[in-house]
Amino acid sequence: MSFRSFLKLVEIQTKIASVIPFLLGTFYSLYRYGKFRFENFIIMFISLLAFDMTTTAINNYIDFKKARKKEGYGYEKHNAIVRDNLRESTVLTTIYILLSIAIVFGIILTLRTNLVVLLIGVISFMVGIFYSFGPIPISRMPLGELFSGVFMGFIIMFLSIYIHVYDQNLITLTFQSGIINLSINIVEVFNIFLISIPAVVGIANIMLANNICDVEDDIVNGRHTLVYYIGKERALVLFKILYYIGYIDIAILLALKLVPTALLIVLLTFIPVRKNIGLFHSNPVKSETFVLSVKNFIMMNLSQIILIAIVVAFKGFM
Template identity: 30%
Template sequence: MNGQPTTTGPAAAKGWRVWWQLLRPHTLTASFVPVLIGTALAMPLTRIDIPLFLAMLTASILIQAATNMFNEYYDYKRGLDNEHSVGIGGAIVRHGVSPNTVMGIAVTFCGVSVLLGIYICMESSWWLAVIGSLCIAAGYFYTGGPLPIAYTPLGEVAAGLFMGMGIILIAFFIQTGTLTLDSLLVSIPIAILVGAILMANNIRDREGDEKNGRKTLAILLGHKGAVRFLAGMFIVSYLWVLILVLAGEVTPWILLVFLSIPKSIRAVRGFQGKTTNTEMAPAMKFTAQVNTLFGFLLAVGLFLNQWI
């Protein structure tokens, strides 16, 4: 593609699909599933404040979408993405959208999230302003700044802590005004699975990332080692839930999450023996679907415990 991309031409022709792809919708489960779980955990303790729930849900989705756009912008600026890249929104390199437009939308999303965060703080605690700011900063510095998190082995940890555990605990806290051991323990497998989405992405992009100077965990482990690590993340998540139930910490209803095991097996097998990004793309989507299915089943189990 010659010159600076613009918002005319291919983007205008394809319409809303360009902007929908820019959001990378298959990754948005990492934002709304934790909100559902944190809220479900709060149900036995309090009456749910629906406006607070909706504000938290919207802010989380906007921050995740903005993170994806920051990723799109900086990967383009650093020359990592081209029109043949797999798993990207492609608004800039394939559809001619201006990089400044992508950055502008990302900043706008963050701004709306801040406004929602102010409302949430007014209704709960201003300490959440600090945590919310850290979540937005983590989204930006994942690919932005002088030392992007994406270039280190800490990407999975950062994603799991901020987009998994952090969102669950915030969603729980704004409803109850407190934190409990159960809310912390239940958040751990979700944090692992949010990190697994990033691990799957890094497995798929391992060779290209290594050529561009990244040092992700997938690069350090190599393809086979990274796939084994991903499988281990799935195993630990399911075992963690089983242990919580056997210890009497949570309702046996959350064993519904085991219905998602076939999807996790497909995700792991989808990476085994594969060598190209295109071949591994389905496995990346399966991994995101594991997080979605596991999280929804966990939330359903918590809801059933409340009503049955």
């Protein structure tokens, strides 16, 4: 397998959907808690990236194995296994290697932190694998948007914060004499969830846009996604509403002073995002307008990262 084929197999361009929540959590940890542990940052980044590539490779492999329709944009051009005529054994070996890297670095991160990281990591790995694998994969059900949004938008962000503040009683999990004790700082965890909502809805909408564009082919290939159940028109309305929820959430965060006032600037991105919503609504085509959902996600969330980073840097010089 060539390096170019590998990058296509793992769809490296889509990794921004996991890296952005990771960076958002990292800078929020610096802003709110003043904590940053470089070694934990690098270890989690390697595990996260390796596992994200694993799940994408599994998804492409399962799509290749279960495809009923052998022609169309999504089959010949999108799937690297078909496009580059990759051997199944090579693809499976790549999946096992990437998964092993993710597990090893996840264990190292657990040893450097605590059992909470292990518990969340195991659940996340299971969801990631069964998103595409198993008798009824999550991606072939009307739950793909929910799971991808929550686990990539919230869980990744939460972990990227927790690895720096695991000793601050945000969540503690102990096992002693056969007794499991779990304590959660409900207020702080809820605050982190509020911070994650723009990432949650942005990622959910990337999945929703993909399913809107592919609904006809998905039905042929036995993928009964959310769009199949609610219809294309209602899905397009949901697509718009989710972005509105994201911007309302940012306004609430500013009102509650959970984020720096500088994030007022993020609200200005609503102008181009709203325009992109209209363009996608009028022409939801995979090869032409799907990319707008990715651009919207980047505008909403990368702008937050940049502004929080600037505020943190400015505070550091004061």
